Amino acid sequence: MILPPERDPRLITIRRGGTLTDEHHRLLAEWAAQCAEHVLPLFEQDQPDDSRPRDAIAVGRAWIRGEVRMTDAHNTAFVANAAAKGRPDPAKFAALAAGQAVAVAHVAAHDLGAAAYGIRAAAAAAAAAAAAAADEAESARLAERDWQRERIPAELRALVLDDQRLRSPICWNVFDD
Numbered sequence: 001m002i003l004p005p006e007r008d009p010r011l012i013t014i015r016r017g018g019t020l021t022d023e024h025h026r027l028l029a030e031w032a033a034q035c036a037e038h039v040l041p042l043f044e045q046d047q048p049d050d051s052r053p054r055d056a057i058a059v060g061r062a063w064i065r066g067e068v069r070m071t072d073a074h075n076t077a078f079v080a081n082a083a084a085k086g087r088p089d090p091a092k093f094a095a096l097a098a099g100q101a102v103a104v105a106h107v108a109a110h111d112l113g114a115a116a117y118g119i120r121a122a123a124a125a126a127a128a129a130a131a132a133a134a135d136e137a138e139s140a141r142l143a144e145r146d147w148q149r150e151r152i153p154a155e156l157r158a159l160v161l162d163d164q165r166l167r168s169p170i171c172w173n174v175f176d177d
């Protein structure tokens with residue numbers, strides 16, 4: 001569960017009673033797409049003929065451009081998540097990152113889900129490659145987290161970093177220093 005029981009109004013759009021502008025919502029969606037896309041090769045190496053996670057990221061970007069309705073983007077999240085079933089952890093987490101990224105159209109707070117699953121995918125790939133060496137997985141976790149943080153839109157940096165601090169415990173502590 002990557003969403004808290006009580007939603008942060010900073011991550012709820014103004015029209016739904018929060019303080020998040022539509023522009024910032026789209027920026028969060030693009031950042032989430034970048035996080036998911038960065039680890040997408042981990043899925044595609046395992047399942048080269050399954051385009052569902054890549055297609056989900058494309059739908060998320062189409063939503064950002066106003067070409068897809070929110071409900072269509074939301075429904076696509078389930079398709080990407082289904083691609084994760086039965087896959088090894090790196091591929092599974094990469095597909096789940098894509099599902100979370102496209103779900104940002106529905107709930108902006110899914111941005112951290114895309115980031116968290118992206119970090120888990122990178123750490124799982126490093127652990128598998130290093131025969132489960134914990135230090136390699138930890139190095140990969142930190143490297144992926146830092147890569148993501150470098151791409152947070154400047155106008156949202158404080159919000160995202162604060163949200164990471166607040167939600168890290170329910171996101172497997174992947175955002176911890």
